[in-house]
Amino acid sequence: MMVKTKMIDGVNHILHQNDWIKPHLLNFAGKVVELNYGNDLVIQLMQINNDGSLSLVKNAESQPSLTIKVSNRTIFQIITKQDLDDIEIQGDMKLAKKLSEVLKNLEWDLTLEIDRYLGPQAAGLYQRLSNKIITRIRDITKNIMETTVEYYQEENKVFAKPYQVKEFNDDVDELLIRFENLQRKYNEIFK
Structure with a gap:
């Protein structure tokens, strides 16, 4: 649970650096996203909060609005800003499209x-x-x-x-x- 909390903190930190993202996520407040990495790692559920940040869902029975399954190759494509071709999406397609747009334009200033x-x-x-x-x-x-x-x-x-x-x-x-x-x-x- 500690690793997942730190990952959410890291994601929220990057969202804070890219403050233009939060207004895009506000329309999806309350939606729950499940992220599956390969077959091994499942970041259970993340909820989009009313302020556009993300938090872990504590209720394990919550049903995801969107499920995203990615592979090692997809992570590399995200990092290198390539087109994603090895990703499986189930659920809210409007949310999936918005997250895709956000990821394509996301910038992380490592110097900071x-x-x-x-x-x-x-x-x-x-x-x-x-x-x-x-x-x-x-x-x-x-x-x-x-x-x-x-x-x-x-x-x-x-x-x-x-x-x-x-x-x-x-x-x-x-x-x-x-x-x-x-x-x-x-x-x-x-x-």
């Missing part, structure tokens, strides 16, 4: 968490480090793409270089002009 628990110096270090990592990943990706294109242009001749495309287009234009001239001469001779 690091600042809160480890202090501003650690948060600043994390921010600089994450910016450098993102920049480095972007540069590596760009280099890989450029190298791949160059390989297919030079070695395999799969991709054409821009000047080759222009030469080809010029040759096609020239052939078109020659064909039109030939067709005109043909029409003059056989008319």
Whole structure:
């Protein structure tokens, strides 16, 4: 029960960071959501409160308005903001749609968490480090793409270089002009 309470506290903390969410959840106050993670972990029941926060339902006999079953893959898709394709939903579809919209737009500022628990110096270090990592990943990706294109242009001749495309287009234009001239001469001779 302690782990579940801490999880609800964590979810409410993230909801607090994204205060735009609460008005969306207010319309579903009193609704109960059951979340099943794989076959092993069931976060019994969470209720949407009148203030848009979540709380554990203490009454085990409460029937869920919405049941969501997710897998490891779904959790990864949520974290990486991909389309969810391995999720099973039963119950209130309006609530399910609203929760899906909320999850897609949810943002969690990890820098604030690091600042809160480890202090501003650690948060600043994390921010600089994450910016450098993102920049480095972007540069590596760009280099890989450029190298791949160059390989297919030079070695395999799969991709054409821009000047080759222009030469080809010029040759096609020239052939078109020659064909039109030939067709005109043909029409003059056989008319």
